[in-house]
Amino acid sequence: MAWADEIKEIKTICHCGKKATMNARIDGSGQMESSGEQIEIGGNERYVSLCRECFYSENTGL
Ligand SMILES: [Zn+2]
Numbered sequence: 429m430a431w432a433d434e435i436k437e438i439k440t441i442c443h444c445g446k447k448a449t450m451n452a453r454i455d456g457s458g459q460m461e462s463s464g465e466q467i468e469i470g471g472n473e474r475y476v477s478l479c480r481e482c483f484y485s486e487n488t489g490l
Contacts, residue, residue, distance in 0.1 A: 450479070451475050
């Protein structure tokens with residue numbers, strides 16, 4: 429299952445090229461949602477992997 433490991437590795441790279449250690453929730457308009465609301469699963473939201481730096485600067489790369 430080498431291919432699975434490879435996919436996993438790709439997903440954990442931030443758009444800036446650093447290793448992603450955070451997962452940010454992005455709504456339909458490309459804005460990072462706050463961690464306060466965790467409802468409406470299955471909408472337009474999606475998750476992106478970000479490094480710590482981009483996560484706290486809300487730089488989603490979108
Ligand atoms: Zn980054």
